[in-house]
Amino acid sequence: MAVADCLHFVRAAELLHISPPALTKQIQEAERMLGVRLFNRTTRSVSLTSAGEVFQIEARRALEQFAQAEESVRRAGRGEIGRIEVGYIASTAYSGVLQAELSIYRKHYPDLEVNLREGALARLPQLIEAGTLDVAFLRPPVTYPVGIDGIVIARERFVLALHAESPLARLDVVHPAQLRDERFILPEQESGTLEIGRRGQFHPQIVTRPGRLVAVVTMVSLGAGVAVVPHSVVDHIVIPDVVYREIHGGVVPTEIAVAHRRHEKAPAVRAFIRQVRDRSKAAAA
Known part of the structure; x- marks a missing residue:
């Protein structure tokens, strides 16, 4: 892409911080791999062949897609995109606590997909342990499996x-x-x-x-x-x-609590747990 944009091997090599011979070798290897010439080269000028013009268009698309993929991965790593599975019992929705927490979460992470599932109180912690759910709004006391904790929020x-x-x-x-x-x-x-x-x-x-x-x-x-x-x-x-x-x-x-895995690894879920814990501490202060 550097050579196609500059149509000059020396200037392209300077942009890439490599030597002109190394760049020439890479272009030659690409042409051998593709089985076509990408550039017409003379002692005075460099121009794209018709195959090179097609490859330039497709290569630009590939680079743009790769940049988008890099950004998506970074956002997923920050917990900004992804999916979270939320369980609840009906009375937590009647209280408005469920809606309040998810509304705040969606404002901060609008691109996250939030899936809701109503379930039986005794089953919700087990579904978190099994990985079917990420968090659950429920009413203690309830038996938590090993590795599952609860944060009282109301x-x-x-x-x-x-x-x-x-x-x-x-x-x-x-x-x-x-x-x-x-x-x-x-x-x-x-x-x-x-x-x-x-x-x-x-x-x-x-x-x-x-x-x-x-x-x-x-x-x-x-x-x-x-x-x-x-x-x-x-x-x-x-x-x-x-x-x-x-x-x-x-x-x-x-009480109403949010149950979650103690050692959660998914960034999107960890962000939600952090929000719930911070708001719980603020309410108790």
């Missing part, structure tokens, strides 16, 4: 979901002891239900475990029992015959 409280015709629905605040004789519908995160039983000094009578919150609240609407659910569902799961009530005796806490 906290909220549990509330009670009741059938509208339940006598307890007439109360603004329900004491845990008043739930002693109730039947409980268990969501994925059972810690709230267990804490209600501890505070009320009884063992919750669990009648069904539908897991997902929409299914849980639907069961409440059918009169199957009561449920302890995150407060963030109050404005997002509105189903006929269901009311939500606060729990007496102080906040029954629940």
